[in-house]
Amino acid sequence: MSDASFLRMRGISKSYRVTQALRAVDFSADAGEVHAIVGENGAGKSTLVKILAGAVARDAGEILLDGEPVSVDSPLHAHRLGIYAVYQEFSLVPHLSITENILMGQMPTGRVDWWVNWRAAHRQAQDILERIGFHGFNVRTPVARLSVPHQQMVEIAKAVAGRPRILILDEPSAVLSQEELKSLFRLIRQLRDQSTLVLYISHRLDEVFEVADRITVLKDGELVGTVRPQEIDEDRLIKMMVGRTLDEIYPPRRSQPGAEILSVRNLSKAGAFEEISFSLARGEILGLFGLVGSGRTQVARCLFGADPFTAGEIRLKGEAVSPQAPTGCRRRGCRLSHRRPQAERPGDELLGPG
Numbered sequence: 428m429s430d431a432s433f434l435r436m437r438g439i440s441k442s443y444r445v446t447q448a449l450r451a452v453d454f455s456a457d458a459g460e461v462h463a464i465v466g467e468n469g470a471g472k473s474t475l476v477k478i479l480a481g482a483v484a485r486d487a488g489e490i491l492l493d494g495e496p497v498s499v500d501s502p503l504h505a506h507r508l509g510i511y512a513v514y515q516e517f518s519l520v521p522h523l524s525i526t527e528n529i530l531m532g533q534m535p536t537g538r539v540d541w542w543v544n545w546r547a548a549h550r551q552a553q554d555i556l557e558r559i560g561f562h563g564f565n566v567r568t569p570v571a572r573l574s575v576p577h578q579q580m581v582e583i584a585k586a587v588a589g590r591p592r593i594l595i596l597d598e599p600s601a602v603l604s605q606e607e608l609k610s611l612f613r614l615i616r617q618l619r620d621q622s623t624l625v626l627y628i629s630h631r632l633d634e635v636f637e638v639a640d641r642i643t644v645l646k647d648g649e650l651v652g653t654v655r656p657q658e659i660d661e662d663r664l665i666k667m668m669v670g671r672t673l674d675e676i677y678p679p680r681r682s683q684p685g686a687e688i689l690s691v692r693n694l695s696k697a698g699a700f701e702e703i704s705f706s707l708a709r710g711e712i713l714g715l716f717g718l719v720g721s722g723r724t725q726v727a728r729c730l731f732g733a734d735p736f737t738a739g740e741i742r743l744k745g746e747a748v749s750p751q752a753p754t755g756c757r758r759r760g761c762r763l764s765h766r767r768p769q770a771e772r773p774g775d776e777l778l779g780p781g
């Protein structure tokens with residue numbers, strides 16, 4: 428970290444009431460690099476980048492670009508300085524089209540400046556999406572009708588449309604499929620090669636190792652250090668993040684699962700998933716893992732009784748659940764809770780017995 432860094436954040440502190448989210452953090456990054464920021468949940472990653480993007484006010488510290496102190500008191504200030512951010516929470520206007528969201532505040536006008544040149548606008552929005560490798564969008568569609576991954580891509584396109592000098596991506600991969608992630612990485616490298624600083628936050632370390640030029644680790648609101656991926660392996664990075672090794676984080680489990688309470692046999696729903704079988708015992712935590720679109724949510728919805736299923740069997744505490752009107756699950760204490768990031772469709776989901 429030299430004084431000549433393109434971006435310097437010096438002595439950044441922030442607390443939310445009793446929580447000290449950041450404690451005198453010194454962070455530097457260069458133009459033309461992909462700089463990953465990693466750390467456990469609650470380490471302060473989002474707070475740090477939100478301060479840089481003018482979305483959160485810092486309590487102390489200063490921000491310098493090219494050695495000059497700058498003030499980023501609002502996202503608009505940040506945009507003027509070329510700092511754009513894509514957060515876990517989206518900022519799209521649901522009833523407006525993809526075009527309007529991407530070109531917000533910079534719509535092309537006709538001969539008189541209150542007249543929007545829609546043809547040019549749609550073409551521009553389409554161009555931006557194509558250029559960054561996101562295909563198959565109808566830019567006239569209101570974003571409320573898009574899936575969560577597609578909303579994420581529009582959000583990214585909107586940031587890229589601002590021609591960022593600093594692009595912040597806060598956990599962008601959480602909702603993207605493998606294919607979409609590849610396009611995103613291509614875009615990130617393209618921007619880096621055009622001298623953009625890309626700040627990439629992720630909890631998936633394999634991604635971080637793949638895309639980052641440098642990695643900064645935060646822990647409990649403090650900066651632990653900055654490393655290059657060539658100098659470190661995943662185990663040691665995790666040790667920096669949590670201060671313990673993997674064996675210590677995941678000690679052998681001692682819980683003794685009890686009787687079977689849920690049994691799912693050859694569960695199928697036409698067009699959604701086929702022949703899913705598993706069982707769950709009392710005291711057990713079962714993970715349902717898969718990429719976006721693989722059918723996790725749809726299985727969960729059938730279990731919960733929100734959707735009918737077409738074949739197979741669900742037995743809850745020994746009793747069969749009716750495939751057409753599966754409300755019995757709810758009566759018997761099955762609860763569904765999911766994160767719904769300002770969209771029509773649930774993103775990640777959690778299923779727990781109530």
Ligand SMILES: Nc1ncnc2c1ncn2[C@@H]1O[C@H](COP(=O)(O)OP(=O)(O)O)[C@@H](O)[C@H]1O
Pocket residue numbers: 443446447448466467468469470471472473474475
């Ligand atoms: N708006 C907020 N109000 C209160 N506490 C917050 C708020 N945002 C974040 N925090 C707290 O600040 C700490 C750092 O959060 P955050 O920056 O979101 O961490 P990360 O992104 O690394 O998971 C956490 O303890 C979190 O609970």
Ligand SMILES: [Mg+2]
Pocket residue numbers: 472473474597
């Ligand atoms: Mg975060």
